[in-house]
Amino acid sequence: MSKLTAAIKAVGAYVPDFVLTNKILETMVETNDEWITSRTGIKERRILKEEGQGTSYMAIRAAKDLIRKRNLDPKEIDLVLVATATPDLMVAATAAYTASEIGATNAFSYDLQAACSSFLYGMSTAASYIESGRYKKILLIGADKMSSIIDYTDRTTCIIFGDGAGAVLFEPNTEGLGLQDEFLRSDGIGREFLKMDAGGSMLPASEETVRNKQHYVYQDGKSVFKFAVSNMADVSAKIMERNGLTHEDVHWLVPHQANKRIIDATAKRMGLDAEKVMINIHKYGNTTSATLPLLLHDYEQQLKKGDNLVFAAFGGGFTWGSIYLKWAYNP
């Protein structure tokens, strides 16, 4: 019997309607469109404005988009994974609520958190379950409501992040398509550079933590940038080398959308031309766990069966890695 691999067989997405442009940000903090565009590549981002709604609101819609496109019976789904750094609630899994709301009544479900690498790591998790032969349909959703943890008076973070969700369906494949190899890493040194200080077990919420604005994301951008550039490029080059891939063999780079300059550096190291690099940072900003599936959604019509895709991400923790995957279907 041929080897069982885990292939992506469907994609779905959801972004909120409200568009927060650089022009609007100019009226909120001391910044300007030229600075944001040249330093990050971002023009606008989406913000979830619906009162009382969290990450699951977007995760559910991305999943329903996939279910509709694929004409899938949600009862066939075995596992729902929600990759997120901004769950609806601290204890109850966002994935459990999402699974129930989409009718995945035969699935188990849980959340997966590794900051901006959550979805990339989730691909590894989903693929491992499939390769084990125990499960046949795994829905992996990357969703984040970053606006819920951003200080909109802090120009160093509020210009970067946006809200959104994307979903993919992993299924077994016997044609050798799907996930081929992965190179995943982490380093706890990064916890000082990109974090939210309060609200966790180390520093629970108090009047003081709220007063000190410790429930917002803090980022030492320059340091994170340096780590991100070298590590994302390293792992991407490494996975090519390990699998004997030249720049001609790689059809697409699917990079985490944190900064256009980090993406350009990674592509350069891989020897890839710009037209092979998936980009949507200009319209969504950094949506944390949602960047990779949103790219797949935006580029789905251009992907062909057998295309070689290299995914790469870098995020808080630090966490980072790359995945080599063969696309499994035509538009």
Ligand code: UT7
């Ligand atoms: O996704 C998870 C991982 N995260 C990342 O990978 C993000 C990595 N970091 C970055 O993308 C970049 O470091 C940032 C986009 C966050 C910042 O860009 P930078 O080129 O590193 O800028 P900087 O922090 O070195 O600041 C340069 C200057 C400073 O002014 P002075 O000290 O040179 O006078 C800042 O105060 O730009 C100033 N500045 C701004 N100016 C206008 C900082 N933020 C802004 C702003 N508008 N929004």
